[in-house]
Amino acid sequence: MESPAGRAPTPGALPYYVAFSQLLGLTVVAVTGAWLGVYRGGIAWESALQFNVHPLCMIIGLVFLQGDALLVYRVFRNEAKRTTKVLHGVLHVFAFVIALVGLVAVFDYHRKKGSADLYSLHSWCGILVFVLFLAQWLVGFSFFLFPGASFSLRSRYRPQHVFFGAAIFLLSVGTALLGLKEALLFQLGTKYSAFEPEGVLANVLGLLLVAFCAVVLYILTRADWKRPLQAEEQALSMDFKTLTEGDSPSSQ
Amino acid sequence: MESPAGRAPTPGALPYYVAFSQLLGLTVVAVTGAWLGVYRGGIAWESALQFNVHPLCMIIGLVFLQGDALLVYRVFRNEAKRTTKVLHGVLHVFAFVIALVGLVAVFDYHRKKGSADLYSLHSWCGILVFVLFLAQWLVGFSFFLFPGASFSLRSRYRPQHVFFGAAIFLLSVGTALLGLKEALLFQLGTKYSAFEPEGVLANVLGLLLVAFCAVVLYILTRADWKRPLQAEEQALSMDFKTLTEGDSPSSQ
Numbered sequence: 001m002e003s004p005a006g007r008a009p010t011p012g013a014l015p016y017y018v019a020f021s022q023l024l025g026l027t028v029v030a031v032t033g034a035w036l037g038v039y040r041g042g043i044a045w046e047s048a049l050q051f052n053v054h055p056l057c058m059i060i061g062l063v064f065l066q067g068d069a070l071l072v073y074r075v076f077r078n079e080a081k082r083t084t085k086v087l088h089g090v091l092h093v094f095a096f097v098i099a100l101v102g103l104v105a106v107f108d109y110h111r112k113k114g115s116a117d118l119y120s121l122h123s124w125c126g127i128l129v130f131v132l133f134l135a136q137w138l139v140g141f142s143f144f145l146f147p148g149a150s151f152s153l154r155s156r157y158r159p160q161h162v163f164f165g166a167a168i169f170l171l172s173v174g175t176a177l178l179g180l181k182e183a184l185l186f187q188l189g190t191k192y193s194a195f196e197p198e199g200v201l202a203n204v205l206g207l208l209l210v211a212f213c214a215v216v217l218y219i220l221t222r223a224d225w226k227r228p229l230q231a232e233e234q235a236l237s238m239d240f241k242t243l244t245e246g247d248s249p250s251s252q
Numbered sequence: 253m254e255s256p257a258g259r260a261p262t263p264g265a266l267p268y269y270v271a272f273s274q275l276l277g278l279t280v281v282a283v284t285g286a287w288l289g290v291y292r293g294g295i296a297w298e299s300a301l302q303f304n305v306h307p308l309c310m311i312i313g314l315v316f317l318q319g320d321a322l323l324v325y326r327v328f329r330n331e332a333k334r335t336t337k338v339l340h341g342v343l344h345v346f347a348f349v350i351a352l353v354g355l356v357a358v359f360d361y362h363r364k365k366g367s368a369d370l371y372s373l374h375s376w377c378g379i380l381v382f383v384l385f386l387a388q389w390l391v392g393f394s395f396f397l398f399p400g401a402s403f404s405l406r407s408r409y410r411p412q413h414v415f416f417g418a419a420i421f422l423l424s425v426g427t428a429l430l431g432l433k434e435a436l437l438f439q440l441g442t443k444y445s446a447f448e449p450e451g452v453l454a455n456v457l458g459l460l461l462v463a464f465c466a467v468v469l470y471i472l473t474r475a476d477w478k479r480p481l482q483a484e485e486q487a488l489s490m491d492f493k494t495l496t497e498g499d500s501p502s503s504q
Contacts, residue, residue, distance in 0.1 A: 116445040121433055121458040128459075163473055167466055174426050174462070181373055181430050185437040193368040206373040207380075210426070214419055221415055221473075 007078050008228035017219050018075055024212040025064045031205045032059045039198040040187075051109045055179060057102025062129065062172040063209065065095035067216040070165055073227045074219050081230060085144055092137055103130065122178040129175055132168050136161070166220060173213040177206055259330045260480035269471050270327055276464040277316045283457045284311045291450040292439075303361045307431060309354025314381065314424040315461065317347035319468040322421055325479045326471050333482060337396055344389055355382065374430040381427055384420045388413070418472060425465040429458055 036043060036052045043052045069091035076084045103126075110117050118127065143149045143157050184192055184202050192199045219225060288295060288304045295304045321343035328336045355378075362369050370379065395401045395409050436444055436454050444451045471477060 116447075119445045119447055119451065121429070121436070121455045124455050124459060125462065128462075159475065163470060167469065170422065171462065174429060177373070177426060177430060178433050181433050182437065184373070185434065193371045195368075195371055199371065203373045203376050207376060210377065210380075210423065217419065218415060223411065 010077055011225050014074065014219070014225050017215060018071065021067070021071065021212065021215040021219060024208060024215060025067060028205065028208045028212050029056075029060055029064055031201070031208060032056055035198070035201055035205060039201070045105070048109075048113075050105050050112075053105035054102045054109070055176075055183065057098050057105065058126075058172075058176060058179070061095040061098030061102065062133075063176055063212065065091055065098065066133075066169050066172060067212060069095060070169055070216060070220055074225055077227050078230070084227075089137070089141060089145055092133075096133060096137065099130070099133075120178075120182060122175060122182050125171060125175040125178060129168060129172050132164070132171070136164050136168055140165075166217060169216070170213065173209055176209055180206055180209075262329055263477050266326065266471070266477050269467060270323065273319070273323065273464065273467040273471060276460060276467060277319060280457065280460045280464050281308075281312055281316055283453070283460060284308055287450070287453055287457060291453070297357070300361075300365075302357055302364075305357035306354045306361070307428075307435065309350050309357065310378075310424075310428060310431070311461075313347040313350030313354065314385075315428055315464065317343055317350065318385075318421050318424060319464060321347060322417060322468060322472055326477055329479050330482070336479075341389070341393060341397060344385075348385060348389065351382070351385075372430075372434060374427060374434050377423060377427040377430060381420060381424050384416070384423070388416050388420055392417075418469065421468070422465065425461055428461055432458055432461075 032055060036056060040052050041049055043049055043056060045053065069088055072084055072088045072091065076087065107117060109115075118124065139157075140161055143154055143161070149157075180202055184199060188196055188199055284307060288308060292304050293301055295301055295308060297305065321340055324336055324340045324343065328339065359369060361367075370376065391409075392413055395406055395413070401409075432454055436451060440448055440451055
C-alpha cells in the first residue's frame with residue numbers, strides 16, 4: 001500500500017469507479033431537480049416554493065459535494081498533500097454553505113406558514129448532521145491545516161477523522177432518505193400505495209442515493225486504493241519542525 | 253496489527269465499546285417493544301396486531317443480531333478461526349430466520365387487509381437487503397466455510413465480503429429508519445408535529461438505532477482492533493492443501 005517516493009501508478013479500476021460515482025451523484029442531483037420541477041412546481045425563494053430549496057440544497061451540499069470532498073484523496077493521488085487537504089476543506093465549506101441555504105429555506109418556510117419546527121426524526125437527524133459536520137470541520141482544520149498540531153497528534157487523530165467523516169456522510173444520506181419519505185407521505189398520502197408516478201420516481205431517487213453512498217464508501221474503504229505516501233509529505237505534514245517527535249506517517 | 257502466534261492481548265478499550273454496543277442494541281430492542289406495547293396494542297399473529305410482528309422481528313434480526321454477527325471477529329480474538337467463522341455464519345442464519353418471520357408477517361397482514369405490497373421506498377430497500385443478505389451469506393459460505401476455495405481466492409474475496417457485510421448492515425438500519433418514519437406518519441399524521449409522546453419516543457428510537465449502528469461500525473473499522481492472526485489459522489484456512497498457492501493471509 002505504501003509506495004516509494006515519486007509518482008505512484010493509479011490503480012487500474014479506480015478511475016472507472018470514480019467516474020461511476022460522479023455519474024450517480026449527478027443523476028441524483030438531476031432526478032431531485034426533475035422531481036421538484038415536474039411534481040412540486042419548481043423552485044423560488046419568495047413563495048410557497050421556498051420549501052423546495054431545502055431538498056435541492058441538501059442533496060447538492062450534504063450528499064454530492066460532501067461525497068466528492070471525501071474522494072479527493074483517492075482522485076488526487078500525486079498532488080502535494082497540502083493542496084489536496086485544502087481542496088478537501090474547501091469542498092466541505094461549499095457543502096456547508098449550500099446546506100445552510102437549504103436549512104434557512106425550510107425554517108423560513110415553516111415560519112411563514114406557522115408550522116412547527118424540529119419535531120420529526122428527519123429534523124433531529126439533520127440537526128445532528130449539522131452539529132457533527134461543523135465540529136468535524138473545525139477539529140479537522142485545527143489539526144491538519146492550522147500549523148501547530150504535532151505530527152504524532154495528527155497521526156493519532158487521522159483515523160478518527162476518517163471514521164467520523166464517513167459516518168457524517170452516511171448520516172447525511174440517511175437523513176435525506178427520511179426527508180424524501182416524509183415529503184412523499186405528506187404529499188401523496190394513500191395515493192403512494194397506488195404506484196403514483198411521483199412515488200415511483202422518488203423511490204428510484206432513494207435507490208440512487210443509496211447507490212451513490214455505496215460507491216463512495218467502496219472507493220474510500222478499499223485498502224489498496226488509499227493515497228500513497230508522497231516524498232515531500234513527511235516534511236510538509238510536520239511543518240518542518242516536529243520531525244523527530246512522531247513515528248512514521250500512515251497514508252491518508 | 254499482525255501479532256505473533258499465541259494469545260494476543262485484547263486492546264484495552266475494546267471491551268468497553270463492545271459492552272456499550274450491546275447496551276445500545278438491547279435498548280433498541282426494548283424501546284421497540286415498549287413502543288409497540290404502549291402505543292400499538294402489543295403483538296399477536298392472528299389479529300390486526302400481526303403487523304407489529306414485522307418491526308420487532310426486523311429490529312431483532314436485521315439490526316441487533318446482524319450487528320452482533322459482524323462483531324464476532326472482534327470479540328472472539330483468540331478462539332480458533334473456524335469456530336468464530338461458524339458462529340458468524342450461524343448468527344446470520346438466526347438473523348435471517350427471524351427477519352423472514354417479520355417479512356411473512358407484513359405480507360400476510362397486507363393480504364388479509366387487502367393493502368398493496370412493495371410500493372414504498374422502505375419496502376424496496378427491504379427487498380434489496382434480503383436479496384443482498386442471502387447472496388452474501390451463500391457466497392461467504394462457499395468461500396469461507398465450504399472446503400474448496402483456494403487460499404488466494406479467499407484472500408482476494410475477503411475485503412469484498414467485509415465491505416458488503418457492513419454495507420448490508422447499514423442498509424438494514426437505514427431501511428428500519430424509513431419503516432419507523434412510515435409507521436409514524438401513517439398513524440400520527442399531523443399530530444406528529446404536535447410532539448405527541450409516541451412521536452418523541454419513536455424519534456428517540458431512531459437516534460438509538462443510529463447510535464448502535466455507529467458504535468458497531470466504529471468497532472469494526474478500527475484498524476488496531478482487527479483480529480490478530482492465530483498460529484493455527486494458516487493451516488486451518490487452507491484446509492491443509494493449498495499451502496503453497498497463495499500469499500500470506502491478512503487478518504480478518
